Amino acid sequence: MQVKKYRASSVKEALDQVKKELGNEALIIETRKVKSKGLKGFFKPALMEVTAVLETPSVQPFLLPRASSDENTKKEIEKLKEMVKSLQAQTALNSINVEEKRSSSGSLEGPLTKIKLKLLNTGMESDSADAIIRELIYEGIDLENATEFNEEIKSVMKKYVKCSSIEAKVKSKTQKPTVVFLVGTTGVGKTTTIAKLAARYHLEENLKVGLITVDTYRIAAVEQLRTYAEIINIPIEVAYNKEEYVKALRRFENMDLIFVDTAGRSQKNLAQIGELREFLSIKKPEEVHLVLNASCRIEDLKAVLAAFIPLGVTHLIYSKVDESKSYGSLFDLIRMTNLPLSYIASGQRVPEDLDLADPDSVIELILEG
Ligand SMILES: Nc1nc2c(ncn2[C@@H]2O[C@H](COP(=O)(O)OP(=O)(O)OP(=O)(O)O)[C@@H](O)[C@H]2O)c(=O)[nH]1
Numbered sequence: 001m002q003v004k005k006y007r008a009s010s011v012k013e014a015l016d017q018v019k020k021e022l023g024n025e026a027l028i029i030e031t032r033k034v035k036s037k038g039l040k041g042f043f044k045p046a047l048m049e050v051t052a053v054l055e056t057p058s059v060q061p062f063l064l065p066r067a068s069s070d071e072n073t074k075k076e077i078e079k080l081k082e083m084v085k086s087l088q089a090q091t092a093l094n095s096i097n098v099e100e101k102r103s104s105s106g107s108l109e110g111p112l113t114k115i116k117l118k119l120l121n122t123g124m125e126s127d128s129a130d131a132i133i134r135e136l137i138y139e140g141i142d143l144e145n146a147t148e149f150n151e152e153i154k155s156v157m158k159k160y161v162k163c164s165s166i167e168a169k170v171k172s173k174t175q176k177p178t179v180v181f182l183v184g185t186t187g188v189g190k191t192t193t194i195a196k197l198a199a200r201y202h203l204e205e206n207l208k209v210g211l212i213t214v215d216t217y218r219i220a221a222v223e224q225l226r227t228y229a230e231i232i233n234i235p236i237e238v239a240y241n242k243e244e245y246v247k248a249l250r251r252f253e254n255m256d257l258i259f260v261d262t263a264g265r266s267q268k269n270l271a272q273i274g275e276l277r278e279f280l281s282i283k284k285p286e287e288v289h290l291v292l293n294a295s296c297r298i299e300d301l302k303a304v305l306a307a308f309i310p311l312g313v314t315h316l317i318y319s320k321v322d323e324s325k326s327y328g329s330l331f332d333l334i335r336m337t338n339l340p341l342s343y344i345a346s347g348q349r350v351p352e353d354l355d356l357a358d359p360d361s362v363i364e365l366i367l368e369g
């Protein structure tokens with residue numbers, strides 16, 4: 001702050017000086033008449049003294065973005081808003097982790113922690129639960145009251161859950177046939193699921209369905225599929241090598257749908273999985289469904305994904321849900337792969353124990369079991 005006194009023969013002149021030196025922002029705090037001291041002063045005309053103050057701002061004024069229609073400015077503001085939102089979400093998530101630590105020592109338990117614990121109880125990974133909560137915060141949903149799995153939580157989860165079955169493809173496709181491979185580890189239910197699908201699409205939807213098995217390592221495997229083919233009354237081809245597979249495809253060229261059964265492969269044996277690739281590379285199938293066992297631990301399922309996804313998997317099938325108690329892993333799988341879920345297998349009965357996946361029931365299964 002600057003304080004200065006100006007003297008002149010008139011107030012106007014003094015003010016002119018103030019204005020010249022301090023500018024228009026100066027404040028006049030006093031105006032008075034002054035006489036020079038002593039005898040000489042007595043005969044001189046009085047002067048006018050003006051005391052002026054200029055406030056110097058202590059902080060630089062914050063430069064606000066100009067309100068303008070400028071696209072860049074708008075984008076910048078949007079970016080800032082996004083940053084603020086994600087910071088808020090992260091702060092909230094950090095606070096849950098603190099609360100988790102506290103509640104494990106027996107004290108505080110906030111609403112966010114309750115939601116997170118509920119989500120973790122479904123068996124999903126902490127990362128998945130955090131992703132849901134982050135999205136809830138992002139959407140500005142009042143989490144204080146969201147202790148139950150309410151509609152908001154479900155609608156946030158719905159953003160991740162995509163479902164798509166074979167019929168969409170078959171019905172939209174003018175060119176026949178649609179070739180669908182089922183792949184996965186040993187004993188997850190590939191052959192049984194193919195029997196369920198073949199029965200469904202041949203008997204209920206009246207489609208022309210053919211089966212090909214390239215799982216010729218065990219006689220029992222071939223016999224298992226042949227038996228189902230006879231019961232459903234559809235043709236089957238057994239391909240012991242690539243040439244036979246090509247022949248089988250040719251024989252079935254007028255079919256609507258061809259299901260290809262493959263041998264179960266351990267996620268640990270990449271060489272075996274490589275053999276599958278040979279069949280897949282002859283002619284790229286329309287769809288490759290990876291069958292995943294609901295009762296497997298998520299660590300094992302992750303290894304299965306890592307081994308099989310590079311084959312060109314297009315869909316996930318979640319099997320043996322009747323043998324599992326919690327289904328949070330399904331959310332992890334969908335989130336990690338970003339692939340659509342096609343079917344859910346829930347028992348050994350052919351064809352009854354197979355459901356088309358749909359987002360609402362998938363979310364219900366994940367949350368409520
Ligand atoms: N509980 C239950 N059992 C199932 C389900 N799907 C298949 N199974 C059973 O699991 C066992 C293995 O099923 P398959 O269909 O032979 O499995 P796969 O994947 O073809 O096995 P491999 O060809 O040996 O790799 C059989 O006893 C089936 O009846 C299911 O959804 N629930």
Ligand SMILES: [Mg+2]
Nearest residue numbers: 190191215221
């Ligand atoms: Mg099989």
